[in-house]
Each structure stands twice: as C-alpha cells, then as structure tokens.
Amino acid sequence: MYTAQLGHHFHAAHRLPHIDGKCRNLHGHTWHAAITLAAPTLNSDGMLVEFSAFKNVMRAWIDAHLDHGAMLGTDDPLARVLQAKGSRVFVFGEDHSPDRWPTVESVAGLLAQRAAEWLAAADPRSDAYIARVDVAETPSNSASWVNPALIYTGSSAWSHAIPAAAR
Incomplete structure (x- = not known):
C-alpha cells in the first residue's frame, strides 16, 4: 500500500x-x-x-471558499450579517457541508468530502482513495477524519476496502 500526504494552510475565522x-x-x-x-x-x-x-485543485477550492473568510454555523445569526456586508462566509449546514457547526472535526469532514472530488480531478484512476484528513486549528488542537472503509481487523493489521478494479 502506498500513501502520500499533501497539505495546505489557510486563514479563517469561526x-x-x-x-x-x-x-x-x-x-x-x-x-x-x-x-x-x-x-x-x-x-x-x-x-x-x-x-x-x-494540490492545485485542493488549494483553489480552499482559497475560494474558506481562506480569509468566516466559517459559521447554519443557526448563527452572524452569518447573514457578514454575508450582507459582502464578507466571505462558509455556512456549515448549507454550503457543501452536512455538519451544522464549524468545529475542527467538521472542517476535517468537509475537506474529506471535497478531497474525493479533488482526487478524481487530479487522477481519475479507480484504485486511489482518501485515507485520512487531519486538520489543525492550533499547534495543540486538531482532529482527523478517517475513511470508514478502513476497518480494524482485531489483529495487528488494518484492512481496507480496495476498489474492485484494483483487486
């Protein structure tokens, strides 16, 4: 199994x-x-x-939707105020995100959801997949999304769902 990790920094309020x-x-x-x-x-x-x-596809999406903006929840009244003033606002629960609040866990889930599209755009082969997304909001606070197809087998090894075309 091969893995590669690609990263990006962005600045956002929440x-x-x-x-x-x-x-x-x-x-x-x-x-x-x-x-x-x-x-x-x-x-x-x-x-x-x-x-x-x-990285080009990933950075373009993050820079267009999250960077130098505010990430707010669907029930946050500040979201509409900032949008009305022309500010960039990504509203969790509305804009491409099923989660209602911009927690670090929800940001990891959002980026995992988008990453599958970025991978398909960058390399349409059928056996590559998103294994994990790690997001840090500070050097000491982070969260991860791990592909649900990765299943602990109870032994010392992790098994994963490999697309049929790769078997």
Whole structure:
C-alpha cells in the first residue's frame, strides 16, 4: 500500500456560539489541512498521484471558499450579517457541508468530502482513495477524519476496502 500526504494552510475565522467557553467568540486561526491519499499501486509514472495536480485543485477550492473568510454555523445569526456586508462566509449546514457547526472535526469532514472530488480531478484512476484528513486549528488542537472503509481487523493489521478494479 502506498500513501502520500499533501497539505495546505489557510486563514479563517469561526465561532461556536452554542457552547460555553472562549470559542463562543468570533476568532481566527491559521488552519493546516493534511490529506492522506492511498492506493495499492502506483500510476504509470510511478506515482500515487501527481502532487501539483491534486494540490492545485485542493488549494483553489480552499482559497475560494474558506481562506480569509468566516466559517459559521447554519443557526448563527452572524452569518447573514457578514454575508450582507459582502464578507466571505462558509455556512456549515448549507454550503457543501452536512455538519451544522464549524468545529475542527467538521472542517476535517468537509475537506474529506471535497478531497474525493479533488482526487478524481487530479487522477481519475479507480484504485486511489482518501485515507485520512487531519486538520489543525492550533499547534495543540486538531482532529482527523478517517475513511470508514478502513476497518480494524482485531489483529495487528488494518484492512481496507480496495476498489474492485484494483483487486
């Protein structure tokens, strides 16, 4: 099994007004996203994926939707106020995201969802897949999305669902 990890930094504000603590307030982070791709084979060029092809699509989406904007929840009244003022706002629960609040876990899930599309655009081969997405909002706070097809077998090895074309 081959893996490759591709990353990107972006700057975005968010808030979680539905919970107690400092995160109730609008605040910003320099976020780091790391997408782990996997495949049982390499492509004809001897690569899992051509890095720049994937990163170009990934960066374009993140820069257009999240970077230097605010990530807010669908029930956050601040979302409509900022949108009305012309600010970039990504609304969780509406804009490409089933999750209602911009937690670090939800950002990881959002990027995992998008990453499958970025991979298809960068390299349409059928045996490559998104294995994991790690997102850090600070150096000490991060969350991961792990592909549900990765299943712990109870032994010392992890098994995974390999697309039929790769078997």
